[in-house]
Amino acid sequence: MAGYHLGWWDTAGVPTQARFGKYLRPALVIAAARACGGSETAALSAAAGVELAHNFSLVHDDIMDGDQTRRGYPAVWSVWGTSDAILLGDTLHALAYQVLVADLPELVAVEAVRRLAVAVAAMCRGQSDDCAFETRPRVELDEYIQMAMDKTGALMGCACALGALSARADPETVSLMDCFGRKLGLAFQFTDDIIGIWGDPIITGRRAGNDLAGRKRSLPVVTALLSNTEAARELAEMYEFDTALGEETVARAMALVEAAGGRRSAQRHVARQVQAAVDTLPAGLATADLMALANVIARRDGLAGTPESAPADA
Numbered sequence: 001m002a003g004y005h006l007g008w009w010d011t012a013g014v015p016t017q018a019r020f021g022k023y024l025r026p027a028l029v030i031a032a033a034r035a036c037g038g039s040e041t042a043a044l045s046a047a048a049g050v051e052l053a054h055n056f057s058l059v060h061d062d063i064m065d066g067d068q069t070r071r072g073y074p075a076v077w078s079v080w081g082t083s084d085a086i087l088l089g090d091t092l093h094a095l096a097y098q099v100l101v102a103d104l105p106e107l108v109a110v111e112a113v114r115r116l117a118v119a120v121a122a123m124c125r126g127q128s129d130d131c132a133f134e135t136r137p138r139v140e141l142d143e144y145i146q147m148a149m150d151k152t153g154a155l156m157g158c159a160c161a162l163g164a165l166s167a168r169a170d171p172e173t174v175s176l177m178d179c180f181g182r183k184l185g186l187a188f189q190f191t192d193d194i195i196g197i198w199g200d201p202i203i204t205g206r207r208a209g210n211d212l213a214g215r216k217r218s219l220p221v222v223t224a225l226l227s228n229t230e231a232a233r234e235l236a237e238m239y240e241f242d243t244a245l246g247e248e249t250v251a252r253a254m255a256l257v258e259a260a261g262g263r264r265s266a267q268r269h270v271a272r273q274v275q276a277a278v279d280t281l282p283a284g285l286a287t288a289d290l291m292a293l294a295n296v297i298a299r300r301d302g303l304a305g306t307p308e309s310a311p312a313d314a
Helices: 024-037 040-065 076-080 083-100 106-133 141-165 171-198 221-224 230-238 247-259 260-278 288-298
Strands: none
Touching: 024 040, 024 171, 024 288, 040 076, 040 083, 040 106, 040 141, 076 083, 083 106, 106 141, 106 230, 141 171, 141 221, 171 221, 171 247, 171 260, 171 288, 221 230, 221 247, 221 260, 230 247, 247 260, 260 288
């Protein structure tokens, strides 16, 4: 099941290379380590540990969200059932710590485990808040941003911090890397929210407007609903339903979110967070690798790729 979820093989165990994930978090670990003067080899166990922790959350998220596909293929729970999928997620979580400390000295390993545990706890808190938002009549912007920081920012910050730790960086540098990753994590989540509504189904493996169909309160929807426009009022009425929205209603909701400024506002938030992340690092740490990863997040899938959405020096 793990190999299938990670894209290594199909349900019969036949190797495939058709659906690997983005591996952005382990890339951040390695890039952060190199920026701090460390080697890729020394950062590999931390990179693998972070990716395993991320994937445990994906397996569980698919169950909670009822998503039957992942990267265009049936999700683990829809193939093997909910119980086995939960156990797979638990196993990946446990393996994350086992792999993380494999090549780290004891004192560094203790700090690495602490940071990953804190990040996973925040990630779970953020996921809980995200689920709770779906049944609330109003979500404030600052509440949403805090949820996104917990759900996505915490683990990306941890990834960068672990890269610095593996390079034996000083505490101040580790903290700077953590801050950089957290802000990138916000940008990543905000871009994901845009893709969840307007993403290309060929790229995402999900139909356009998928988040709207489930009445998910993503950033474009939250900002649209707070706009106090006629489009916002009509959209709010749609979100009062308890059932999934139909295809025609989803198309109308997409138009309303755009008319209320939700898409444009989300793109601006992406641009701000990417620039804030870049501004976090002093010149000596702002390496070409880290700036390239920031640029990938800003321009992911072509949805946030306007000049406004990318940092000037990325």
